[in-house]
Amino acid sequence: MGLRMQRGRRPVAGSSLQVPALQLHVSKTAMRASQKDFESALSQVKLLKDPGNEVKLKLYALYKQATEGPCNTPKPGVFDLINKAKWDAWNALGSLPKETARQNYVDLVSGLSSSSDSSSQVKPEADRKQPGYETLVVTYEDSITKIMMNRPAKKNAVTTQMYNEIMLALKAASKDDSAITVLTGNGDYYSSGNDLTNFTDIPPEGIEEKAKSGAILLRDFVDCFIDFPKPLIAAVNGPAVGISVTILGLFDTVYASSRATFHTPFSHLGQSPEGCSSYTFPKIMGPAKAAEMLIFGKKITAAEACAQGLVTEVFPDSTFQKEVWTRLKAYSKLPPNAMRISKQVIRNREKEKLHAINAEEIRVLQERWLSDECTNAVMNFLTRKAKL
C-alpha cells in the first residue's frame, strides 16, 4: 500500500412480574466472561423507570436463561396467569446458550438505560448544527441525527480525521434523544472511500507502525457500526466507493439515489475486503454476486444493488432528498424504544461474530498494506496515473 511511499431514575415497579434480577441473586453459572457487565446490568435495572410488563417478561426470561439455562420447571396451570406468562417467556428462549442470554440481557438493559437516563442524554436543539466537527456536518431535527460527510471537493474521501469524527458523532448519536441516525454525503458523491493520502504520512517508527495504527483505526471505526444501538440509515446520494460501500451491510436501511453506484475495487488497489463485507455481502447477495464485487471489483448500479438486497430502495435522483427525508421523518415518529429493541432482536446474535470477522479482515488487510501491489496502486493514484 501507500505505506511504502514517502510523499507528499426510578426502581422497576414492584409487581408480581418483578424480575429476579432485582433479587440480586447471581448464580455461579453467570460468573464467566461478561460477569462484570451482567452484574452491572443487574444493578442498573433497579434504577430504570418501569419498562412495562412486556419488557419485564423479556428481562425475566433472559435472566433465567442466563443463570439456569433452558426452562426446566413444569408449566403453571392455565389460571396461574402471571406465572404462566413468565414460564412462556422463559420457555420461548428454547436452547439459547447461557452466554448469549447474558449478553442479550446486558444489551436490553443498556438500551433501556440510554432511553430513560435523561441526565446523561445530549439534547440538541432542533435543527441545530452540532459544533466541533471539521469534516462533517452533524445536525439534529425531527428526532433524526444526520451525519453528513462534508468534503465535497474531495468526493467525501475519508481522512483519518473523518474516521475519528464519524466515530465521535455515532457515539453522541447513540446517547442523544434522536430516534434514528442517518449517514449521507454532501455534493455529488456519497464517498470515494478511504482517502488515499492517509497512506502517505509515515511516522518515524516506520511503515509497520503506520499499518498498525491504520488497523486500529479501522477496527474501531467498523466496531462502532456493529455496536450502534439505534436504527442506522444510509442515504446514498451519489457514487460510493470502498469502505463507504462495505459498511452498508451493517446498516439497517440503505436508500440510494438512482445516480449512485457501488464500487469495491480492492483487488485493483492490492487490498482486501473490510467493513465485515466478507461476511455480510455473501449473506446479503449470495456468494457469486459478492465475489464479483469484492474480488473482481465490479461496479454496480443502484438498481442492481437494490435487486441484490444491498439497497433497500432506489429513488429518482431528482426527488431523492425530498422522498427520503419525508420517509425518514415519518419513521422517526415511531416509538424509539420499540425500534431500538427490534434492532437488538434482529442484530444482537450476530454481534460477536461480526467483531471477530472485523478483526480477521483487518489482520489480512494490515499485511496487504505492506505489499508492493498496494503500494503501486496508491502511488499510481497519487501521481495521477490511475483512477478507478
Ligand SMILES: CCCCC/C=C/C(=O)SCCNC(=O)CCNC(=O)[C@H](O)C(C)(C)COP(=O)(O)OP(=O)(O)OC[C@H]1O[C@@H](n2cnc3c(N)ncnc32)[C@H](O)[C@@H]1OP(=O)(O)O
Ligand atoms: C484506515 C484505513 C482504511 C482502509 C480501508 C478502506 C479502503 C477503501 O476505501 S478502498 C477505496 C479507496 N478509494 C479510491 O481508490 C478512490 C480514488 N478516487 C478516484 O478514483 C477518483 O477520484 C473518483 C473516481 C472517486 C472520482 O473521479 P473524478 O470524478 O474524476 O474526480 P477527481 O478524481 O478529480 O476527484 C476530485 C478530487 O478528490 C480527490 N479524491 C477523490 N477520491 C479520493 C480518495 N479516495 N483519496 C484521496 N483523494 C481523493 C482527487 O484526488 C481530486 O483531488 P484534487 O486533484 O486535489 O482536486
